[in-house]
Amino acid sequence: MARADRTRRSGRLLHRTTIGVLTLALAICGLVVAPGAVAPASAVDGLTEESRARYVVTAKGGVSAEVTTTITNVTPNRGGYTYYFEGYAVAVPASAENVRATSGGTALTVRLEDVPEDPDTRRATARFPALNYGRTRTIEWTYEIGGSPIRSERWTRVGPGYATFAAQAAGDPGRTSVEVVVPRSMTFDATTDFTTERRGKRSVYSLDRHTDEWGIWAAVSVRDPGQADEEEVAVGDATLTLQSFPGDDAWREFAADRITVGLPVLEGYLGAPWPGRIDVVREDVSPMVLGYAWFDDAGNEIVLGEELDEATLFHELGHAWIDDTRFEGRWLYEGLTETTAHRVIDAVGGEGEPRKAPKRGSKAALPLLEWTESEREPDTETYAYAASYVAVHTMLGDLDDDVFTEVLSAAYAGEGAYELPASRENRGRVDWQRFLDLVAERGGVDGTEVYEKWVVDGREKDVLAERTDARAAYADLDEADGAWQPPRGLRRAMTDWDFAEAATAVETLEPVAAAAVEVQDAAETTGLDVPQTVRAAYEDATDYRALATLLPQAAATIEQVSDVSDAVAAQGDPVTELGETLLDVEELAAESRAALDAGELDRASALADEATTQADRALWVGLGVVVGGLLLLALLVLVPVLLVRRRRRRPVVLTAPQVVAVIPAPSARG
Structure with missing residues (x-):
């Protein structure tokens, strides 16, 4: 959605009230009475005015004006005096050319005069018979x-494809x-709302409602x-198209x-890459007229004025991240973008x-929580932009870059x-409450006084007092539970500012x-x-009843597993070591540690008990093995010795030889 930043940085464009006073002054000065008559101000009450103004803009860069004014003298003669008028004046842009006036088909003499209090305007006075x-x-x-x-002190602009001027008409x-025909x-943009009608290839913008007590005035x-x-x-993965007025190379070079x-x-x-959402950065005259630049992700563009203004450029770029999709409260996302913009300016030289602190007691002042996108009062806008910057900058301005980034x-x-x-x-979406806590927890800054001065009022101040007490109790508990986070249920209650739940x-x-x-x-x-x-189980707890049993059991089991592990690891006599090996005591101790790591407290304790029991038996088992061995x-x-000895003692028995067969020798066979 569009993000409009309604702040007048240049100050070139006068407020409507100033121009309105000028219009009234012109009307008075343009009423000429006979010598000896009463002051012109009295005569003004007896003059009716009807005025129709039409401005036609061409695509090639031209603006022509036609203003028809009908005046009627309704001031009766009295006291021997005759009241008549012999001149009437209108305001025209200082750059107006070929100013002509006719009445009844007759050309009137026109005199142009500068207006010291407004260099953008001249007074055109037409003379006529009484x-x-x-x-x-x-x-x-x-007139044309x-x-x-571009970038001159006077704000009227007319060029190929663009124009900025005052459309005005004084009357009853x-x-x-x-x-205005374009x-x-x-x-089309203007400082007030016009109705729109399409007529062929043209659009006609009309206004017949007074913008002030003197008539109609709109930039x-x-x-x-x-x-x-x-x-x-192209910057990294981002590619932006710069669009400038024809021939305005200086603006494009500056923006690039x-x-x-x-x-x-x-x-x-x-801490995040360019999120896109914007394709075009465009130079336009509208910001000078409306008094603000804007970020428009619906139109995929940032619209800036012609000024080479780094603060506005970085501010609008910052809205690619910081806008109402992630932050709640106009003061918050505007104050953050402005604070960040000036930090960028410092970083890049x-x-x-920076905006100066406004007066908190001024008529335009309001608690920043009440500042919304629907606000249109210029003085309030100016106050709120400045106050938002001052509030955020006061909290974050002294942080170093690392903490600021955090x-x-x-x-x-x-x-x-x-x-x-x-x-x-x-x-969640960051509102004034979440932001205050983030500044405190991540930045180490207590923004309570800043909030009390600039941001909140009434009931919110009472809530800030409740928050102070709740945060003190939370900090005490956070210290009391060691290095662990307090349980989730408490953290959630603190995040949601549910301080009653947090206290419980x-x-x-x-x-x-x-x-x-x-x-x-x-x-x-x-x-x-x-x-x-x-x-x-502790840090994620939202129901705390089971912790009263779980935590003591965990402490006891850790000590139990440690004791048996130490006992098994200790160097003992060889007989006991032998028994432990045979009984797998070290394996049991290792299994108990593994079960502890897995959070299986009952199993870890049972294995530790078994390892302890087996360790107690290890000496006797070892002795048994040694003795048996x-x-x-x-x-x-x-x-074997006995067997050998027995063999040696056995008596020897001699027997007579036995003749089995008689085989003659070869020689005997003959």
Whole structure:
């Protein structure tokens, strides 16, 4: 959606009230009475005025004006005096050319005079024969509006595809109208609302409602976006198209240079890359007329004035991140973008004058929470922009870049102040409450006094007092539970500013916090880690009843597992070590540690008990094995010896040889 920044930085365009007074002054000076008559102010009450003004804009860069005024002298003669008028004046732009006036087909003499209090306006006075009581005269004015050079002190502009000028008509209520005719290719902006009608290839914008007590006055701006000089600028993954007035090379060069050096700095402060949403950065006369530039993600463009204004450029670029989709409260996203813009200016060595603190007691002042996008009163807008910047800058201005980035990036991400950085718990759109907590928790700055002065009023101040007490109780609990975060239920209550719920949670958690420290102390003393499930059970808790049992059990189990692990790891006599090995005591101790790491407290305790029992048996088992081994060894050695000895003692028995067969020798066979 469009993000409009309604602040008058240049001050070139006068307020309507100033021009209105000028219109009245012109009317008085334009009424000429006979010598000896009463002051002209008395005669004004007896003059009726009807005025119709029509302005025609051409695409090539021309503006012509036709103003028809009908005046009637309704001042009767009295006291021997005759009241008549012999001249009438209208206001025209200082750049008006070929100013002519006719009445009844006769050309009138026209005298042009500067207006010292307004260098953008001249007084055109037409002279005519005396207009007596009851008589009417119609005067038809024509002139062309020329434009002053871009970035000159005078604000009227006329060029190819664009124009800025004052559309005005002085007259009585119901008898005054203004009409502006432009090509349909042109956009139209004005300081008041016009009705629109399409007539062929033209658009007609009309206004017949008085804008002040003297008639109609409106600054208007028209622009044909198709008539622009273009240039693309690429910064990292972002590519933006710059559109300037034809021939305004200085503006494009300025915008390209500042975007190139400033966009990466913005990305750094926001902790996020350029989010896109915008394709075009466009120079336009509308910001000078309306008094504000704007960020429009519906039209995919940033619209800036012709000024080479770094603060406005970086401000509008900042809205790509900081707008009402992520931040709630106009003061908050405007104050943040302005504060960030000036930090970027400082980082890149640019130029920009920060806003000065407005008077809190001025008639235009209001609590910033009441400032909305529907506000149109110029003085209130000026006050609120300045106050928003001062409020945010007071809280963040003294932070170094790293801490500033931590606060701003956390706010952009919608992080909860009571969560760890980058946590996705309790994320949401950042409003005035969340922002105050983020500044305190991530930036270490107490913004309570700033809020009381600039942001809140009435009931909100009472809530701030409640918050102070709740944060003190929360801090005490956070310290009491050691290195762990307070439970989620309490963190959520603090994020939501539900201080009654937070107080109840703190009261319940005070004894639990002591048990949490016992778990942490047990882990630190033994060198074992706290089971993640145990810590998570505490930090994620929204119901705290189970913690009263879980935490003491965890502390006891950690000590138990540590004791058996130490006992098993200790170097013992060889017999006991042998028994532990045979009974798998070390494996049981390791399994108990694994079960503890997994958060299986009951199993870890049972395994530790079993390991302890087996360790107690290890000596006897070892002795048994050693004795049995010795006995076995003895048997293995003694039995063979005895067998050998037995063999040696057995008597030898001799027997007579036995003849089995007689085989003759070969020689005997013959």
